[in-house]
Amino acid sequence: MISFAYNHIRGNIPSDFASFSRLQHLYAGANQLAGRFPQSVLNLSTLINLALPLNDLSGEVPPNLCTSLPNLQKLALGGNFFLGHTTSSFTNASNLHLFDLADNNFTGLVPTTIGKLTKLLSFNLEYNQLQAHSKKDWEFLDSLGNCTKLQVFSMSYNHLSGHVPRSLGNISNLLQYLYLDENQLSGDFPYGITNLRNLIVVSLGGNHFTGVIPEWIGPLNTLQQIDLDTNLFTGVIPSSLSNLSQLGQLDLHSNQFIGQIPPSFGNFPMLQYLDISKNNLDSRVPVEIFAIPSVIGIDFSFNNLGGQLPIEIGNAKQLIFFRVSSNKLSGDVPNTLGDCESLEDIELDSNIFSGSIPTSLGKISSLKVLNFSSNNLTGSIPASLGNLQVLEKLDLSFNHLHGEVPTKGIFKNATVVRIYGNQGLCGGALELHMLTCSFMPSNSTRHKEYLVLKVVIPIASMVSLAMVIFGLIFWRGKHQGKSISSPSFATKFPKVSFNDLARATEGFSISNLIGRGRYSYVYQGKLAEEENEVAIKVFNLETRGAQKSFIAECNALRNVRHRNLLPILTACSSIDSDGNDFKALVYVFMPRGDLHKLLYSTQDHEGSSNLYLITMAERISILVDVADALEYLHHNNQGIMVHCDLKPSNILLDENMTAHVGDFGLARFKVGSTSSSQCNSSSSSVAVMGTIGYAAPEYAGGGQVSTAADVYSFGVVLLEIFIRRRPTDDMFTDGLNIVKFTEISFPDSVLEIVDPQLLQESEETPVVLKETSVNVLLPILNIGLRCTKASPGERITMHEWLLSYMESGMYISMLTE
Structure with missing residues (x-):
């Protein structure tokens, strides 16, 4: 075996490698190798694993690659600049378990001889320019029916179009991951999926599918993630989806669904993310949704939902983002919203809410985004909002608010506070350019103020003093800077791949290793979409019990959320560059x-x-x-x-x-x-x-x-x-x-x-x-x-x-x- 993966090696693999006649494993991924496919590799006839991903290799892959390497079991060439066709020559390596050509520039059709790879476990051609238009172009699916061990099938981000043939359901009863998102697929929901009884993830987003979601999807009870966003699906959302007891993410945004949000969705025991924004739903927000014990993110924006927001929202204490923008919701904003102690993002803008802004929102110490713009809110701006130390954006514009603008906290920063369109507001920071407040109290008002000064204030002072003493005791014991929040939770868990994590840690370099446990290694790194450093916990799945440890930790983090628990940013369950199972958790770095x-x-x-x-x-x-x-x-x-x-x-x-x-x-x-x-x-x-x-x-x-x-x-x-x-x-x-x-x-x-x-x-x-x-x-x-x-x-x-x-x-x- 030779491995020099995850370094900064430039150039190409030397011709001397051809002399390693007994070499079985070559790992050279995540370097800066450039030029054509290394010809010296073609002489390594004993090679079993060939991994050259995440380099700058270009040109065509030699047509005799698989005939020259007849013992090949893992071929990983993803993340390069290879081009040309995925010719039938690839299918000569009949022992292949992993076939990964993702993220290149391959064009043309998938060869129908792909079915010769009967031992195939993972088939990954995502992020290329492959095509399939006619029925004949899709015949490779019929051929894949011979690959009875296949578990992963991904052709996302290609140029596939037309109807998906029913033969999709003949691929493999063991298939767990199906990715066909971001193509130009059309027609009804692919019927063949009904045969894939072990599916964990089905991702069909970013296509042109039409029709309804069939009721028969309910019995696919192993599903954990469904992504059908950005299509043209119509009809009602089937209540049978609530039978999917393991579902953690349901994304139906940007379709044409009508009717109500099924109240039975409250029966999901493990659902974390529910996004049905940008549809034509016209019911109320179901009370039952807030009884889901694990729900972290809800997005109902851009629908026609009406009625009042249920006070039961206060039961969702683990909720991190809640968005109902651009609906027809009315009535008071429930005071119980302040009981959602983990919220980071609240967006209630462009509705018909009335009444005052709940002062209880000042208790949500993790809040980063608060948008109540374009409603009919009245009263003054609660001073308690100035106590929100991590608040980054506050939009209260175009309401009917009045009174003096607070001056503490976020109100000092005019660039992130929007309060225009409220005729009755005054005062505040100079940068807000508000009118100066001028009060001319009447005699009766002055009399009331006198009573306040003589009676109420002394009593309040005594109570406040007692509270300050108690608060000092507890606050000093709890230390300043108590709350910490996860930067990425303002949206939803960002999707990260093995490649993302490899880049973030310089190829899981030992210099980035900051800890290790019985089942895992912990690396310090920086993801492209994160401003701050992160801690990446990579599970050593070869250790007995590591798989259960990963599942246990995911289940635990799905159910809990507290300021003194280590904040998680996202998870990754994928395959590595060698085709092995890969599982990792990404946390806020301490x-x-x-x-x-x-x-x-x-x-x-x-x-x-x-x-x-x-x-x-x-x-x-x-x-x-x-x-x-x-x-x-x-x-x-x-x-x-x-x-x-x-x-x-x-x-x-x-x-x-x-x-x-x-x-x-x-x-x-x-x-x-x-x-x-x-x-x-x-x-x-x-x-x-x-x-x-x-x-x-x-x-x-x-x-x-x-x-x-x-x-x-x-x-x-x-x-x-x-x-x-x-x-x-x-x-x-x-x-x-x-x-x-x-x-x-x-x-x-x-x-x-x-x-x-x-x-x-x-x-x-x-x-x-x-x-x-x-x-x-x-x-x-x-x-x-x-x-x-x-x-x-x-x-x-x-x-x-x-x-x-x-x-x-x-x-x-x-x-x-």
Whole structure:
């Protein structure tokens, strides 16, 4: 084998390669190889895998390629500048499993001899200029019926036209991925698809299909993604689609559908994205939609929907974008919209909404885009909108708003605020060029103001003072910059390919490798469509359990959304340049790394190597962040989520030292559960779960997965943060562990076991320092011991932990920073 993929090698493959007479595997993808197809490769008759993707090779592929390489199993030439026809000579390699010529300049027809490749698993010719017009041109589909093992078929972005023959359904019963989007296909929905009972993805968008979506699509119950956007489909949207229990994405935008949005869509258990914008739907927004536990994005824009927006929208707490622009919706904007705590994009413009703008919107700390323009809204602009720190665009133009324009937050930036077309507004930032507000209060008004000054304000001040004290306690414990949002969630998950991720990480270069786990590697990179760095988690599918880990993490992330959970940007389930299964998750990059590195990495300081300084306030802040995330997973979600592998390396820190819990590869989710005890699903009984030192003792005996086990892991992390010793430290032998170590020293000798840094960060006298440290550390360590009781039933819950936190005085050190 020779591999020099993902480097910066220029030129072409040397002629000397012809002497490698026994070479079986040649991987030279993602370089800058140029010129014609390397002739020396044709002499490598023993070659099994040939991968030259993502280069600058051009010209025609030699017609004798496959006859010269009769043992070829994988041919990957995608992402080059090859041209010419896909001749029948390709079909001479009868052992081919992978046939990938995507993203080149091939023209002409697909040869009908393609059916000779009976061992073919993946057929990828997308992004070329291939044609099929007449019935004869489509005969290659009949031939593909011999490829009974085929799982992937993609001819997206070509020049295919006309009706898709019924022979499409004869390709393979094992077909999982069907991509025919962005061609010029026409006629009814391809009937042959009814035979493809194992389909996971069907993508037919960007064509000229007409007619209705048939009811028979409902029984294709393995479907996870349907893309039929930008066609000419008509009729009603079939309610049978709601039978697709695994569907995660349904995209029907830019068609001519009429009638209602089926209320049965509320039965989707796993739907994340629903886009039916730019149609002719004329019903109400169904209440049932907001009961979907996993829905993240909804786009109903550019229809004729009427009536009021249901107050039940507040139940969709995981919703990230909600768009109903250009409809006929009326009535008040529900105040419950402010309960959608994860929203980043709200677009209600060009409707007939009336009433005032809900002040509750000021609670949505993740909000980036708010568009209420061209409605009949009245009242003043809520000052609470100025509290939205990440708001990037605010459009309230062409309404009937009045009063003084706020001056805080986004209102300071006139370039991103649109408020014109409201005759009654005044004041605000000078850059808004508004009229100056001038109020001439009457005598009765002055009398009311006097009463406010004498009575209301003193009472309010007392209440405010109490709230400020409480808020200071909690805010300092939670640290500034609490919220973090995913840059790409303002639209929908961006589609990324293996090639996109390879480019983002310089070919998964070791210099980009920032972490590794039992099932995966994590790379730092930068996607073309992202402004910031991202973390790309690539699953090592050769490791037993990695596939299940990927599925578990996807299922977990589908059901949860919280400011202290690691924000995901997108996922990639595809094939790599060698035709192997490829799965990856893309997350927001955490510049401070993980908690384990923070605790045990050293920094050079004045010639010596010292551990990083972590203040008492920072440690408590991290704990509260993690506790807040677990409390959400265990108690405040529509069901119980058990993380099952909480440890410092799975706790990531952003630039503000805010903690985010990640790695849900072992997580268990129980939909609709209300108890915080066991998740009694069939998959919940395990022999080994979590990581040694952090896993609850009951797991060693194959105990049930429970939230109490997460609490135990959290307690170990708590003790580790303040003692700064790994639970697997060499000192913990002969039955001694970090819990017993703490119990032995509690309460009289805790200062002897905690991290010495905690006793050095203050300028107080030794006596005062000792007393202050004990007063702060005792309640912290006590709660840690309550979390790590041997019996699960004796442990406190995360909800009780947060209450204990508020009652214990753990915040004292932060109030005196």
